[in-house]
Amino acid sequence: MCCHSNLYPGGEQALKIILKGPSINSSNKAFSPSLFKLYSDVNHTKLLYSFKIERWYISQPGITVRYGYADAQNFCRNLGNGYRIPDINDYTNGNGAGWTEGLSGRSINNCQRKVSYKDISGKWVGGLFNEWGFTANTMNNFYEGSDWNLSIGNNWANDTGYWANSYNGSLYGVYSADGGIFLQSTANSHFMACVTP
Structure with missing residues (x-):
């Protein structure tokens, strides 16, 4: 973890924290919460804030190449260390396209910016996109220098849609910009990311 202080325009102080963890190029891709x-x-006596990272994601970087679902399965399997294609709820807390395990009562097919939590059964409600927002790797915006894909448009066909694990026998993708959920087929191709545990 690295951090430094900066000033926002207008003179307000801010703290930027950069978390470094396993990436596609890491020799050791193991992660533990x-x-x-x-x-x-x-002296570490005045706690300001604490947080726990319980899941770690590795994406396949690139801007123009998209992959089939079988490619995504192989990519995650080859990372080892328990990486898998994320479930829909590892990406978003939204509901849509037959998926109803997001935020209770939410009928809009996109995520709500809200911290993820585990329900009473221990299943995650929400994931990466509802917590961290649009993961695009763009200059001076979002996650510059990360392995997350560059944004190249404003719609599903041209932008950062990621494969999600199959659910009830159907294939799904989740859109990074808003956490929207879409039914997919094996003929589709999208970006790949993997999560552990």
Whole structure:
């Protein structure tokens, strides 16, 4: 973890934290859930904020190449360390296209910016896109320098749609920009990401 202080326009102080973890080029791609604590003093007695990262994602970077579902399965399997194609709820807390396990009562097919949580059965409600937003790797915006794909348009066909694990016998994709959920077929091709555990 790396951090430094900056000033927002207008002089307000801000803290930027950069988390570094396994990536596609890491020799060791293992991940275990990690708790982070930020203190306001050097003696670590005044806790400002704490958070735990319980899932880790690795994406296949690129801008023009998209892959079939079988390619995504192989990509995740080859990463080892328990990486798998993310379930819909590893990406979004939205509901749509037959998926109803997002936020209860939400009928809009996109995510709501909200921290993910586990329901009473221990299943995640929400994931990467509802917490971190659009994961595009664009200059001075979003996640510059990351392995996440560049944004190249404003719609599903041209933008950052990712394969999700099959659900009830159907294939799905999830759109990074808004967490929208879409039925897919084996003829489609999309970006690939994997998650563990």
